[in-house]
Amino acid sequence: MSKIALVTGGSRGLGKNTVLALAKQGVDVVLTFHSKQAEAEAVVAEVQALGARAAALPLDVGNSRGFADFAARLQALLNTHWQRQDIDFLVNNAGIGIHASFADTTEEQFDQLVNVHLKGTFFLTQRLLPLIKDGGRIVNLSSGLARFSFPGYAAYAAMKGGIEVLSRYMAKELGARGIAVNVVAPGAIETDFGGGAVRDNAQLNQQIASVTALGRVGVPDDIGPAIASLLSEENRWINGQRIEISGGMML
Numbered sequence: 001m002s003k004i005a006l007v008t009g010g011s012r013g014l015g016k017n018t019v020l021a022l023a024k025q026g027v028d029v030v031l032t033f034h035s036k037q038a039e040a041e042a043v044v045a046e047v048q049a050l051g052a053r054a055a056a057l058p059l060d061v062g063n064s065r066g067f068a069d070f071a072a073r074l075q076a077l078l079n080t081h082w083q084r085q086d087i088d089f090l091v092n093n094a095g096i097g098i099h100a101s102f103a104d105t106t107e108e109q110f111d112q113l114v115n116v117h118l119k120g121t122f123f124l125t126q127r128l129l130p131l132i133k134d135g136g137r138i139v140n141l142s143s144g145l146a147r148f149s150f151p152g153y154a155a156y157a158a159m160k161g162g163i164e165v166l167s168r169y170m171a172k173e174l175g176a177r178g179i180a181v182n183v184v185a186p187g188a189i190e191t192d193f194g195g196g197a198v199r200d201n202a203q204l205n206q207q208i209a210s211v212t213a214l215g216r217v218g219v220p221d222d223i224g225p226a227i228a229s230l231l232s233e234e235n236r237w238i239n240g241q242r243i244e245i246s247g248g249m250m251l
Contacts (some may be wrong), residue, residue, distance in 0.1 A: 017224030
């Protein structure tokens, strides 16, 4: 029986890369998208071309009031498409980027980041606990910005710091069910995240490369396969850990 992963925000960027990396390992995937259904369906088609099964469901991770309905739709999908009641893996990847100095960050921006990154991860995972198989695994996405500091990311990094603490508590409390919980913290990656600044701003790209031991900025293929590897059986004993994937940024 194939294993099944739920990847939030799996229609683009690191989420999409993770979905495809899992599919290459023979893992079936349910991916969520916020608004761009066509992009999500294109990823589903890519997964199917790799020989795995996939489906896409809409989800606003910033609206916790919708989580009960999402869980019900996920359970119905599992029953219909896989004849199963549960998933093996949960990857809490969906997120947004807001760049604003500490002095200029608005309460609205702060609340949006809380709802998407911290509250969303907390209560979505809580709601999905009955659907996660005993012995399953959870990966939460943090950021290198929780370790090193760049002006303009105080609020965003604070949320990711919260995710790292939350993940340790999740690992402790879910251990009785054999569920391992880890954090993956990417460094700067060339995607459309945050308006694509790292990818499209040559000066910023060069600056980041200059403070990275491996001498370049990361790309999605540096992250997705690492997450898939963390979920593989070979890494079953890794639990409660923060794994930074940044090429040695700001050492």
